[in-house]
Amino acid sequence: MEPSSIHVPDNYYSVTIGEAQMVVLKRYQNLRLIGSGAQGIVCSAFDTVRNEQVAIKKLSRPFQNVTHAKRAYRELKLMSLVNHKNVSFTTFYFSFYPIYFQIIGILNCFTPQKKLDEFNDLYIVMELMDANLCQVIQMDLDHERLSYLLYQMLCGIRHLHSAGIIHRDLKPSNIVVRSDCTLKILDFGLARTAIEAFMMTPYVVTRYYRAPEVILGMGYKENEQLGTPDRSFLERLQPTVRNYVENRPRYQPTPFEVLFSDSMFPMTADSSRLTGAQARDLLSRMLVIDPERRISVDDALRHPYVNVWFDEIEVYAPPPLPYDHNMDVEQNVDSWREHIFRELTDYARTHDIYS
Numbered sequence: 396m397e398p399s400s401i402h403v404p405d406n407y408y409s410v411t412i413g414e415a416q417m418v419v420l421k422r423y424q425n426l427r428l429i430g431s432g433a434q435g436i437v438c439s440a441f442d443t444v445r446n447e448q449v450a451i452k453k454l455s456r457p458f459q460n461v462t463h464a465k466r467a468y469r470e471l472k473l474m475s476l477v478n479h480k481n482v483s484f485t486t487f488y489f490s491f492y493p494i495y496f497q498i499i500g501i502l503n504c505f506t507p508q509k510k511l512d513e514f515n516d517l518y519i520v521m522e523l524m525d526a527n528l529c530q531v532i533q534m535d536l537d538h539e540r541l542s543y544l545l546y547q548m549l550c551g552i553r554h555l556h557s558a559g560i561i562h563r564d565l566k567p568s569n570i571v572v573r574s575d576c577t578l579k580i581l582d583f584g585l586a587r588t589a590i591e592a593f594m595m596t597p598y599v600v601t602r603y604y605r606a607p608e609v610i611l612g613m614g615y616k617e618n619e620q621l622g623t624p625d626r627s628f629l630e631r632l633q634p635t636v637r638n639y640v641e642n643r644p645r646y647q648p649t650p651f652e653v654l655f656s657d658s659m660f661p662m663t664a665d666s667s668r669l670t671g672a673q674a675r676d677l678l679s680r681m682l683v684i685d686p687e688r689r690i691s692v693d694d695a696l697r698h699p700y701v702n703v704w705f706d707e708i709e710v711y712a713p714p715p716l717p718y719d720h721n722m723d724v725e726q727n728v729d730s731w732r733e734h735i736f737r738e739l740t741d742y743a744r745t746h747d748i749y750s
């Protein structure tokens with residue numbers, strides 16, 4: 396529990412949520428815990444200014460070490476870049492909302508601390524969604540919903556890539572969904588820019604060659620279901636990794652009809668344009684170990700299982716503002732703290748955070 400003698404400035408109030416003390420702007424009322432992650436806790440709240448429900452994330456102890464501090468900076472910075480309002484586009488749509496429909500939008504950010512040397516708590520206010528994908532995949536979904544969720548994930552990934560951002564931590568808990576089946580990607584904590592990825596150490600690079608079934612955590616027994624990768628792929632691996640793969644027994648791939656049998660897919664409704672066979676075909680193109688042979692995001696968007704939702708305006712939304720690569724140099728905690736504090740001050744100068 397944090398100290399209860401915490402200083403609460405004007406325009407803010409303090410409320411205890413579980414183990415955490417939240418000091419938030421008074422405009423946000425009725426806080427309720429909805430989730431927690433590696434970085435902190437997330438509450439729903441009612442925004443009395445905009446008259447709508449929002450999500451507020453408190454990054455817990457963002458300055459405990461360099462990794463946390465850098466993650467916090469990236470999350471704030473990348474969210475606000477991805478989220479900038481492109482004038483011509485938003486004017487066209489008369490939209491007050493962020494233009495990247497499939498990436499969570501930042502609505503506000505603040506800290507109750509007024510000075511850099513006191514700065515310790517970072518709050519980010521976002522659009523509120525209803526559930527994360529861990530919860531949604533437990534439900535019985537029909538082909539229409541499955542393919543719509545997939546289409547939106549692909550759009551979101553395309554937007555990130557068009558900004559040179561690689562998410563690196565895409566998993567069901569980082570994807571949130573509304574009850575109307577709209578979907579958004581969250582959490583840019585581990586996001587890397589393409590330039591950084593290029594400069595990564597061999598160890599990290601090799602992780603990109605991990606078999607999809609390993610990444611998917613399907614378990615050791617099933618690890619070789621896609622079969623041993625072919626020679627042309629092995630030749631492109633780091634020598635140590637190649638050695639490891641070559642010294643393992645050779646496996647024939649299990650046919651996709653066996654891996655993903657008809658009974659694993661929803662029944663195809665008579666009226667539906669979408670079938671389990673199409674879903675399986677798309678999976679077989681996505682779960683390819685060799686990234687050069689794996690279906691690209693653009694081609695996946697054109698696949699018959701997904702292209703029923705294809706909307707050029709959504710898919711080809713203009714690229715987000717570029718991320719400043721100079722920020723990617725290693726810095727100490729105090730330096731990250733200063734950058735984040737400056738971002739918050741700039742935000743407060745250019746937006747009315749109170750009302």
Ligand code: AMP
Nearest residue numbers: 430431432437450522523524527568582
């Ligand atoms: P995070 O710390 O960003 O990984 O979020 C942890 C969990 O909080 C997620 O898995 C979601 O269940 C929930 N969550 C985060 N942001 C939102 C949001 N904007 N709307 C609804 N739930 C959210």
